[in-house]
Amino acid sequence: MKLIAAVLLWFSAFCYADQKVADIHMRNGGAYEVRGLIGDYTVDMLIDTGASISVISVDLKNKLHITPYKHSYVLLADGRRVRVGVYHVPFLIISGCVIRDFEAVALPNNLNILGISAMNQMQPISLWFKDEKMYFGCKGM
Numbered sequence: 001m002k003l004i005a006a007v008l009l010w011f012s013a014f015c016y017a018d019q020k021v022a023d024i025h026m027r028n029g030g031a032y033e034v035r036g037l038i039g040d041y042t043v044d045m046l047i048d049t050g051a052s053i054s055v056i057s058v059d060l061k062n063k064l065h066i067t068p069y070k071h072s073y074v075l076l077a078d079g080r081r082v083r084v085g086v087y088h089v090p091f092l093i094i095s096g097c098v099i100r101d102f103e104a105v106a107l108p109n110n111l112n113i114l115g116i117s118a119m120n121q122m123q124p125i126s127l128w129f130k131d132e133k134m135y136f137g138c139k140g141m
Contacts, residue, residue: 018137018138018139019135019136019137019138020094020095020096020097020135020136020137020138021095021133021134021135022034022035022094022095022133022134022136023035023132023133023134024047024127024129024132024133024134025132026132027044027046031046031047031048032046032047032127032129032132033045033046033047034047034094034114034134035094036092036093036094036114037092037093037094038056038060038064038089038091038092038093038112039063039064039090041060041063041064043056043060043092043112044112045092045094045112045113045114046111046112046113046114047114047127047134048113048114048115049116049119051113051114051115051116052115052116052117053074053086053103053104053105053115053116053117054089054102054103054104054105054112054113054114054115054116054117054118055104055105055106055107055111055112055113055115056087056089056104056105056106056112057106057107057108057109057110057111057112058106058107058108059110060106060112061087061106064089064090066087066088066089066090067085067087068085068086068087069086069087069088070085070086071083071084071085071086072084072086072105074105084105084106084107085105085106086103086104086105087103087104087105087106088101088102088103089101089102089103089104089118092114092118094122094136096138097122097136097138098138099118099121099122100121102117102118102120102121103117104117104118119136121138121139122136122137122138122139123136123137123139124136124137125137
């Protein structure tokens with residue numbers, strides 16, 4: 001089984017020359033995070049393939065001095081529908097890959113979420129939980 005995984009990983013790396021690898025870690029509650037850099041700030045981003053839009057904390061939004069370019073409604077995990085500002089985050093760097101100008105909303109929960117709005121520039125993505133690795137393409141460079 002390990003040999004098959006190694007061959008698949010090698011083949012994946014061969015097919016995607018711009019592939020990157022990032023360490024992921026499990027946070028309390030069982031969700032996985034990846035570390036990145038937004039502006040001058042190191043952030044842990046919860047990996048959420050079910051989130052159509054990324055999320056940054058209000059604190060980070062204030063540090064970045066960004067303003068919303070529009071407003072929208074989002075459905076939160078607890079079922080509430082709230083009106084939020086939508087921001088263009090200039091860039092996020094994960095393992096040397098620059099994800100440029102992705103949409104995010106700011107929520108006051110001190111949680112940063114890597115959603116589909118950023119992951120669209122990181123395809124294909126493979127999460128290897130046992131090895132705590134995320135393999136991804138880098139279309140944002």
